[in-house]
Amino acid sequence: MQKLVLTEEQQMLKDAAQGLFGEQAPVSQLRKLRDEKDPLGYVPEFWNHAVELGLAGTLVPESHGGSEFGHVGMGQVMEEGGRTLAASPLFASGVLGACALILAGNDSQKEILNGIADGSHLTALAIDETGRHQPLRVATKAEAQGDGFVLNGSKTFVVDGHIANTLIVSARTSGGERDESGITLFLVDPKAEGVTVERTIFPDGRNYAKVTLDNVAVGADAVLGEKDQGSAPLQKLLDIGSAHLAAELLGLSSEAFDRTVAYMKERKQFGVYISSFQALQHRAAHMWSELEQVKSMVLKAFMALDAGDEQASMLASAAKAKASQVAELVTNEGVQLHGGMGMTDEYDIGLFMKRARPVQLLLGDFRYHADRVAGLKGF
Amino acid sequence: MTDLDTFRQETRAWLEENCPQSMRSPMKSDKDVCWGGRNFKFQSEDQRLWLERMADKGWTAPDWPTEYGGGGLSREQHKVLLEEMARIQARPPLNSFGIWMIGPAILKFGSEALKQQHLPPIVRGEIRWCQGYSEPGAGSDLAGLQARAEDKGDHFIVNGQKIWTSYADKADWMFALVRTNPDVKKQEGISLVLFDMETPGVSTRPIKLISGESPFCETFLDDVRVEKDQVVGEVDKGWTIAKYLLTHERSMIGNMGSTAAGQKTLAELAVDAVGLEDGKLADPMLRTEIASWAIDSIGYELTAERAKDQAKSGQGVGNVSAMLKLAGTELNKRRYELLVAAYGSEGLLWEGDDRPAGALPQEWLRTKGNSIEGGTSEVQLNIIAKNILGLG
Structure with a gap:
């Protein structure tokens, strides 16, 4: 069995990513993007550096200009990006876009992978229609018309929707609103007639959009994968996405925790450092213990995905569930243990909480994934 | 074929031949556990035979050196043995605080004489050990223990009380932490000593727990003589061990x-x-x-x-x-x-x-x-x- 440790190459990638995010995308960068209501939502110079390092193509096959380095590798990048709350198209394009095309794309669709690897082509996955993630609940309709389809419906919580060159949309070509079969994935040009993309603002200052499709005509070549058979590749894609979000949660939780422990060692009350209080020490020790469990689960989920292990779905859901739960714990405790300072915008600790919640919800929160783990385990 | 494959084949064949059928099913209760010791009553002839055969191979303590009766297996071989035992659902031949606890400590810290004296009987399941650590006044604050060992030249005289001693009433020997120097920092005056539970002055009393069962005892030590050669490691340096x-x-x-x-x-x-x-x-x-x-x-x-x-x-x-x-x-x-x-x-x-x-x-x-x-x-x-x- 594969050892639960990073290889030398994976560790090198992690170190390189840590250096890049630390120098080129520190927390102050996100703060600035937020304060200036930056229209792009990321810093192109930083994205170019990330692309030069090959990060955008980490999952892309070599034949399409990527490094095909695997999920363990990309997971290290996601984790390090989580530590500095780095805003970039890495997740929506480098993870979701790349894997959607790898899983379901035909040869000509896969050409987009070259653009993903060189950072020039951005994608966004548009699947959710309600506040809570339920990927099989698809009311958006795609009706056959001529050689192609006409799409009607609306999508919400679409990461990078307003900057994407291609939208990956789930729509129903047959079946009832919650049926597993009858879902088809489409590649949609956001500039096509009838597509409205409206940026929506969330507490983390990152890119989300609401996408409305009003009689949008697409050709037969817009179908990604098989008609009516979209839920299988979509579910695989969501496993992958969930594992990478778990890695981001691990990174941001670890950083919030480190900052909290550091604060406990510098804050004095009653004439002593608050780190000397056992009531607080035990809370910190509990969080550390929980973070260690998350670390193991995230790494194992990636290894299972890379190996095509049959347990991969269960492990990815377990990792996302636990990472969400622990992120909630650590960011809440982080604010609490910073006391009044934790409530100020000036201190960064609140930013970690405000990033954690949307990531927890994205592709399913603790409850969604705990339910899925139970289902996959047969109870 | 690698050496490990050969080892696996040989192990599989040996287990097939030597593990009695009745020892190839999960244990149903504590009563099926073989603890060994002077007074142990074997559940069955198979249980006795299984212990004897495994002990002869040193496989009750598979990773201990052969010179002390152990199996001398490498980490990989040990893993293979456990896998092969699991494959036929073989029961552990022996449960033993000797193998789990004091044996490894003697191997790491004990004198050659202590190794020769104590390790082979542990491997063979002849001597059952218990652990004398906690005291009524020393639970979480273990280093605050008070059982006093007075230096009498070639031996110590120990007085005190131990508590939560697992199966003290059934054990043959005890390894105990005692205070050999009360005048220094509490961690620096503790020694780890070994003595026979039949030594005059040792008595035990089972403690009835909330479950109704009594796996633990109080152990009373009244003027118990402990020979100086039964100190593991150095006197006053027991806290490290x-x-x-x-x-x-x-x-x-x-x-x-x-x-x-x-x-x-x-x-x-x-x-x-x-x-x-x-x-x-x-x-x-x-x-x-x-x-x-x-x-x-x-x-x-x-x-x-x-x-x-x-x-x-x-x-x-x-x-x-x-x-x-x-x-x-x-x-x-x-x-x-x-x-x-x-x-x-x-x-x-x-x-x-x-x-x-x-x-x-x-x-x-x-x-x-x-x-x-x-x-x-x-x-x-x-x-x-x-x-x-x-x-x-």
């Missing part, structure tokens, strides 16, 4: 978080007890709690695995055993609470031969000790806070 043994004990108790191979999972047991509705556990709130437990259990097992892999790769995180002890025992307690909930009132049937959940009430109550023995959960949190996070 005690800490080594506590770490060892923590990792053993922490293992409780895992579901052993062949054992039904919590979810499977809950399905047996509650049933399924539309493929889901029929009680939705219970299902949620069990799912949450299952996720935590995956996290625990993977962390234990990762800790081992890291140690092998030389990236070991120190004090990780404190975290595993904490997480593993808390999980085990939750597991039993959920089991009781799943069986409902039938799970609390205290007596009778026809109980759906067997001795669940007693097992459930026993788990409450998991987060107390071997260092409480609170002590583990202290260790993490101080040694890993540097909080103080």
